[in-house]
Amino acid sequence: MRAPEPDSDLDLNLDRVMTASAAALWRCWTEPELLKRWFCPLPWKVTHAEIDPRPGGRFNTRMEGPNGEAPANDVCQMDSKGCFLDIDPGRRLVFTDALREGWRPNATPFMTGIVTFAPDPDGGTRYRALVLHHDRETRIRHETMGFEEGWGTATDQLEALARSL
Template sequence: MTTPSFTITRVFEASRERVWAAWTDPERLAAWFGPKETKGTVLEHDLRPGGVWRGRMDAPDGSAMFSKFVFEQVDPPSRLVWIHGFADEHGARVRAPFAPLFPLELRTTVTFAEVDGGTRITLEWVPLDASSEEQAFFLGMMESMTGGWTGSFDQLDAYLAQSS
């Protein structure tokens, strides 16, 4: 099986520098990143190749999920690449709490391109070292991932509009 990938693109009516800052400044990132109706907290943020980002998302039902990203590339203001996955509260890699067949790690690539009137973001997720069963599960999650990232991008849009 060819390794599947998930890609989503969105144009934001803000300069590339403002959109980059919303993705790379911990305070700004916490204001919008994550599923709708969750509250995000940045626990660790070391924006450099080899650096770690850890976050916590608190859901309205009181549950919490933790994530950990390890940066591979940081090319301001055009590209971020990191290894993406869920974690426990101490930062140890764990399976996705909502789906044990979701790949343990994904390579995330986010590009920031200037376009007329704003910035186009393209985000790609590619499973790493995933079994054929995990890859099939990932393929089956495309609609859900589109919905999740669309919600996050809606929040980013609102954040950029209010912080202009």
């Protein structure tokens, strides 16, 4: 499966070269205890993670604020139940909140994420997170929620953790 080219009307994209290895970044995405340490910007935290990295496998998280509060918007729910659509170990994972474990539909889908890890010619790992939305309004809503800052900060946390492994 090849990732689509980003569509600026529908998608948000984060593309970086990281000094961490693809193997360490993969572990941070697929091991629940590691994911909990980086997946949302501090002081927010992931308090629960269930990850079964296989097509149809669960990708469930619970996020809480520093005082136990849920996010103050209608999109970013405290509990997110999703599933993996495609897995290429060490190279690519595709997940969505449109479906939950076992390919069962969720009531209010928001996004699909395609995360890739590839060797960079200058060293390190090219890390790309492409986030697909079903319409322009949803993409704008995600952007307004702070996609760039939030996913950027979480990615900084991801790289620091992966480098420490």
